[in-house]
Amino acid sequence: MEFIDLKSQYQAARATIDARIHAVLEHGQYIMGPEVAELEARLAAYTGARHCVTVASGTEALLIALMALGIGPGDEVITTPFTFIAPTEAIALLGATPVFVDVDPATCNLDPALVEARITPRTRAILPVSLYGLPADMDEIGAIAARHGLAIVEDGAQSFGAGYRGRRSGNLSTIGCTSFFPSKPLGCYGDGGALFTSDDDLARAAREIRVHGQSRRYVHTRIGVGGRMDTLQCAVVLAKLDLFDWELAQRRRAAATYDALLAGRVRLLARPGDRDGVFAQYTVLVDERDAVQRALQAAGIPTAVHYPVPIHMQPAYVHLGAGDSCPVARALAGQVLSLPLSPYLTDEDIGTVCAALVGAVGEAGASAQRSGHAPARATAA
Ligand SMILES: *Cc1c(COP(=O)(O)O)cnc(C)c1O
Numbered sequence: 001m002e003f004i005d006l007k008s009q010y011q012a013a014r015a016t017i018d019a020r021i022h023a024v025l026e027h028g029q030y031i032m033g034p035e036v037a038e039l040e041a042r043l044a045a046y047t048g049a050r051h052c053v054t055v056a057s058g059t060e061a062l063l064i065a066l067m068a069l070g071i072g073p074g075d076e077v078i079t080t081p082f083t084f085i086a087p088t089e090a091i092a093l094l095g096a097t098p099v100f101v102d103v104d105p106a107t108c109n110l111d112p113a114l115v116e117a118r119i120t121p122r123t124r125a126i127l128p129v130s131l132y133g134l135p136a137d138m139d140e141i142g143a144i145a146a147r148h149g150l151a152i153v154e155d156g157a158q159s160f161g162a163g164y165r166g167r168r169s170g171n172l173s174t175i176g177c178t179s180f181f182p183s184k185p186l187g188c189y190g191d192g193g194a195l196f197t198s199d200d201d202l203a204r205a206a207r208e209i210r211v212h213g214q215s216r217r218y219v220h221t222r223i224g225v226g227g228r229m230d231t232l233q234c235a236v237v238l239a240k241l242d243l244f245d246w247e248l249a250q251r252r253r254a255a256a257t258y259d260a261l262l263a264g265r266v267r268l269l270a271r272p273g274d275r276d277g278v279f280a281q282y283t284v285l286v287d288e289r290d291a292v293q294r295a296l297q298a299a300g301i302p303t304a305v306h307y308p309v310p311i312h313m314q315p316a317y318v319h320l321g322a323g324d325s326c327p328v329a330r331a332l333a334g335q336v337l338s339l340p341l342s343p344y345l346t347d348e349d350i351g352t353v354c355a356a357l358v359g360a361v362g363e364a365g366a367s368a369q370r371s372g373h374a375p376a377r378a379t380a381a
Contacts, residue, residue, distance in 0.1 A: 001340055001349055003302040004183045008344035013243050020235040033231030039238050040194070046161075046241075047170035049196035051203035054229040055210055058157040058179025058193040062090035062127075064227055065153050065175040065195050068205035071096050071124050078118055079127040080110040081310040081322070082329035087127050087155045088311045099123070100312045102326040106270035108132065108283070108336070111328075112140035119144075125151040130159035130169055132269070132306070132338075133185060134277035138164055138172040153177060157193070158280035160186045161248050165274050170196040175206075180229075180237055185251065185278045186244055188233040248278055250343030255279045257347050258339065261354040266361060267335075281306055282341040284357075288364035289335050295360035301353055304338045 010017065024033060036054055044052035055061045071077060073095035079087050081100040091098040099118050104111040110128040126145050128136035138154065145152045156162070157179035159169040170176035178184075180192035197203050205222070208215055213224030240247075255277075262268060267285040271277075283306065286292045296303050310329040312322035324330065339353055 001301060001345075001352075002342070003304060003338075003340050005340075005342040005344045006182060006187070009240070009243075009247075009342070012344070013239055016239040016242055017236060020239040021232060024232050024235045030231050031228060033234075035231050035234040035238055036229065039234040039241075042238065042241060043170075043194055044196065047168045047176070047196050049171040049176065050198040050200070051206075052194050052196050053203060053206045053210060054192065054194045054234060055206075056193065056227045056229055057191040058155075058177060058181060058184075059086040059090065060225065060227045061157075061177035061179070061193040061195040062087050062153065062155060063093060064206050064209045064225065065177055066090055066094055066096070066125070066127075067209050067223075067225075068175065068202050069125060069151050069153070074122060075124040076120060076122045077125045077127050078115060078123060080129050080131075080329070081312040081326045082108055082307065082332060083129040083131055083155070083311070084157070084307065085311060085314070086157070087129060087153075088317060091127065092317070096124070097122075098311075098317070098320065100320075100322045100326055100329075102328045103332065104137075105328050105332065107134055107136075107272070108269060108332055109134065109136040110141065112137045112144065115141065115144050119148050119150075123148065123150060125153055125174075127153045127155060129155040129157075130162060132277065132283050133159045133162055133280035134269075134272075135159055135162050135164040135169050135172060135275045142173070151175070157181070157184060159278055160184065161244065162278045163276035169278075170194075171198070174199065175202060180233065185248070185280050186237060186240060188236040188240075190230070190233050192229045192233040192237065194229070247343040251279045251341065252276075254341055254343070254345050254347075254350060255282050257350045258282055258341075258354065261351065262357070265358050279341055281338040283336050283338045285332070285335040286337050286357075286361050286364075287335065288361075288368050289337055291364040291367070292357070292360045293337060295363065296353075296356055299356045299360075301356050302340055305336060306338050307336075308333055 075096040152173035154173040162169040180188040213222040
C-alpha cells in the first residue's frame with residue numbers, strides 16, 4: 001500500500017501526460033511556452049479568479065504574493081503555527097514578523113475568534129492555511145480583515161479544488177496561493193505553484209516579480225525573483241486536469257469510507273457543511289500517536305504526521321517569543337496521524353487500514369493504562 005499512489009495515477013492518465021510532455025519537447029519552448037498561458041487560463045476559470053499566475057512552487061507563490069502586497073520590514077502578518085513551514089518562512093524572508101494565532105481543535109485551521117486580539121497598528125495581512133484541503137473560515141477572517149483594512153492571503157497549497165459557500169479555494173481572499181508539488185491534490189512531476197487574484201494591479205505586480213521585477217525585457221521596475229514555472233510542469237498539470245474532478249470525487253469517496261468505518265472509534269476532524277474539502281490528507285487524532293504509528297508501520301501501513309512540531313516551537317522561530325500562546329497547536333502536534341489516501345485507494349485497502357488502526361489504538365491505550373500514563377487531549381481548554 002502506498003501513502004499517496006502516484007504510480008496508479010500515471011497509469012490512468014498516461015496517454016495524455018506522455019502526449020503533453022512530448023508536445024513540449026517538440027516545440028522546445030521550455031520557459032514560458034504556450035502551455036504556461038493555457039494552464040493559467042484553465043486554472044483561473046476553474047477557481048473563478050480573474051487572474052492566475054503560475055510560479056516555481058507553492059512557497060514561491062506565497063513569497064511573491066506577499067511581495068506584491070508590499071509587505072516588508074516592520075510589518076506583521078498573522079498566521080497559523082500548525083502547518084508546513086512555508087507561509088511563516090515567506091513572511092520572515094521579507095523581514096516582516098509572523099504573528100502566530102492558535103487553531104481550532106475541530107478543524108486544525110486558524111481560529112478566527114482569536115485573530116482580532118492580535119491585530120496591532122503594524123498588522124498588514126492575515127495568512128490562513130486551508131489545512132488538509134479544508135478551507136479555513138475565510139468569510140469570518142475576511143470580515144475581520146475588512147474592518148481593519150488588511151489583506152488576506154490564503155495558503156491553498158493543500159486545497160486546490162475545494163469548495164467554500166459556493167466558491168472555490170484560491171478565490172476566497174485578496175490573493176490565493178497553491179502548490180503543484182507531486183503529492184498535492186493537483187500535482188506536477190517536480191515543483192510548481194500558482195497564485196490567484198481578481199485584482200489587476202496585484203496580478204501585474206506578481207507577473208513582474210516572477211521574472212526579476214521586469215516590466216519589459218531588461219527593464220527592472222521592482223525587486224523580483226527567478227520564480228517561473230517550467231513549461232514541462234505546466235504540461236503535466238494540464239494533462240492531469242482532465243482527470244481532476246473524477247479524482248476529487250474519488251478522494252471524497254475514500255474519505256467518506258474512512259469516516260464511516262472510524263466514526264465513534266477514533267477521533268475525526270470536523271466536516272463543516274458549508275465547505276467541501278479535497279482531503280490532501282486524511283488525518284485523525286489519536287493518543288499515544290507514536291506507538292500507534294509504529295504499530296501501523298509494522299503492519300505494512302504507511303502513515304505520516306502533519307505536523308510533529310508547531311512552527312512557533314521550531315528552533316528558527318522560537319526567538320519570536322510566542323511562548324506557549326498556541327496550546328491547541330502544541331497538543332494537536334502530538335495527536336495527528338495522516339492515513340493513506342489517494343483517488344486510487346480501494347475500499348478494501350481502507351478497510352485494512354481501519355482495522356489495523358482501531359486495533360493499534362486499543363492496544364496503545366491498554367499499554368498506556370498499564371504504565372499509568374494518562375494521555376492529554378487537544379482541547380481549547
Ligand atoms: C506544500 C505546502 C506548501 C509549499 O508548497 P511547495 O510547492 O512545496 O513549495 C506551502 N504551504 C502548505 C500548507 C503546504 O502544504
